[in-house]
Amino acid sequence: MELKFSAFDSKEIIDFLKEQVVDGEVKVDAQTLQTQSYSERLAGNHQPALAFVEAKSIADVQGTLTTARKYHLPVVTQNRFTSTVIGADAVSGGIILSTAKMNQVLELNIEDGYAIVQPGVVNGDLDKLARKHGLFYAPDPASKPLSGIGGNIGTNAGGLSGVRYGSTRDNVLGLKVVLADGRLLELGGKTSKQAFGYNLTQLFIGSEGTLGVIVEATVKLLPLPLSKPLMGLAFFADMPTLAQATSALRMAGLYPAMLEAMDANTLQAIDEFKQTHYATNAGAALIFRIDMVTEQTVKVVKQILAKYHAQNVELTDDEEKQATIIAFRQAMLPAIFNGRNAVMEDMAVPTSKLAELVAYIQQLEKETGLRIFTAGHAGDGNIHPTLTWDKNLKDTPPTVTLALRKMFTKALELGGTISGEHAVGMLKNQWNNVELGPDLDYLQHQIKALFDPMNILNPKRKIN
Structure with a gap:
């Protein structure tokens, strides 16, 4: 019509x-x-x-x-x-x-360690190109082979290596942005230090297309570490114990580049999906990677894992074995979504509170009767509980909405956030007043009105 x-x-x-x-x-x-x-x-x-x-x-x-x-x-x-x-x-x-067809790498500067790219350049493609020159692009969301740099910047995407290298916002030096009135802004630059004017570059990172359209980005490229990375897979009695071990690894001076957790439900789903046996006698699994390795590094890792009674520990610097471990992690989402209705959430808390949040989620599973699969980036307190229900049900059960509300409230009580890396979109914009408070919520709307007074850019997203 x-x-x-x-x-x-x-x-x-x-x-x-x-x-x-x-x-x-x-x-x-x-x-x-x-x-x-x-x-x-x-x-x-x-x-x-x-x-x-x-x-x-x-x-x-x-x-x-x-x-x-x-x-x-x-x-x-x-x-x-x-x-x-x-x-x-x-x-x-x-x-x-x-902006997907705006997909050219405009400059790859090896000497100064940056790239200038159009927004449609795929994250993984930029990383592969940089690695040919001894550099790499650090942000690695699960969508790395698919998602574009522009979308990563718009949502401030995180990823597996966020614990060591930060999220997207920590790897952006400058932007070109078109405002709603057509003006082209050039923000930031090519230097790692920038103190002139207000930091509008960071304002646009994570703005989800509500303030302007990103048309070019200058991003950091880092030198590849000299040593072979050490990757490990370890199993624990339960998720709270794993969270404690994760905190110890993070604070031991090891500077891990990856600390990924999966609970017993997730391990069972992977076993069903891939006909493996990871869930046998295990309540949780931790995948970790350390990029700068010494003999002392390996010794400390083994001591911490032993302290928290890790079982079936595998430590390796072999590329093929590491690829197998990563494939295990990548099977998580297909396994969870296989044959189920599901909603995957995204919360982050201070790492010292992660064990408490995980324990609360496990209690919610018992109270609601829902199957909840909890996994995520344990090293920076960012987890993704996935709530599932019968595939044959057309409507979302009320228990799902109730569980989400309780989960969000608990994360905020623990000093966390209900959007760690997946952005807000339309699914969580009603929570702005709750998480930010009325004064900051109002200021957010004033900023939106300043940059987009006609409210034409991505309306009802990010803020409602």
């Missing part, structure tokens, strides 16, 4: 949009709009966009926003469309602005 406008018809709007998009494409066919307007894997009120813009230049982005301002249309920026929080689904009658 053609959308109706009181002052303009859709054809007039689309014709104008096509005039403004000079390098890319404007697509309005039903197949494209259905495919790009929403993700089938995320529940929500799915509605089609008016048009899908495949931008190939900064001019295309500016032209799209010119159209949006003229006709008062919402614009949702998409990159590689891997959002887990309904952060890139269409708004009915609006424009989807894709």
Whole structure:
């Protein structure tokens, strides 16, 4: 059905949009709009966009926003469309602005350790390119082979190595951003130290497309460590014990680059999915990696694991064996989602509180009767409890909503956050007032109004 406008018809709007998009494409066919307007894997009120813009230049982005301002249309920026929080689904009658085809590495500076990239460059592709020159790009979300740098920046994506190298925001030096009014801002630069003016670069990182459209980024590249990394797999009696061992490893001067945890439910799901036997006599598993290794490193690791009664410990610097351990970790999500309805959450607490939060989640599982799979980045207190229920049920059971509310409340009570790395999108924006408080919540809306007074950029995301 053609959308109706009181002052303009859709054809007039689309014709104008096509005039403004000079390098890319404007697509309005039903197949494209259905495919790009929403993700089938995320529940929500799915509605089609008016048009899908495949931008190939900064001019295309500016032209799209010119159209949006003229006709008062919402614009949702998409990159590689891997959002887990309904952060890139269409708004009915609006424009989807894709930056995926803006995918060139513009500069790879080996001497100073940075790269200048367009937003559609895939995270893993940049890392592979950097490694050919003895460098690497540190942020490694689970979507590393798929997600683009622009989307990573928009959500401040984390990942497995966050405990050592930080999240995306810790690896960005500068940005080019197009504002809702079409102005092009150049923020930050190429230096690791920058003290002039307000730090607007960091303001846009994690803003989820609500303040402007990222069209270029200058990111850090780090030198590859000299020694072979040491990777380990260890099993513990339960998740609280694992959390205590994790804290000890993190604070022992080892500087681990990875500390990944999986509970007994997750291990059982992997066993069912891959016909393995990881769950036998184990309540939790820890995968860890240390990039700078000495004899003392190995000695301390063994002492800590022994203190917390780790079993079936495997330590290796062999690349093939390490790949097998990583494959074990990568099987987690397919195994959990196999044959189940599921919602994966994303919370972070101070690492000293992780054991308490995990114990609370396990108690919730008993109280609600839900199957909850808890795993995540234990080294920085960021875990992903996944709540599951019968695949045959069409509607989400009330117990799921209740469990999420209790889980979120507990994380905040422990001094944590209910969005560690997956962003807010539309799934959690009602919690802004709870987590931030009324004064900061109001200030967030004032910032949004300053940068986007017509509220055309990704409306109802991030803040509600």
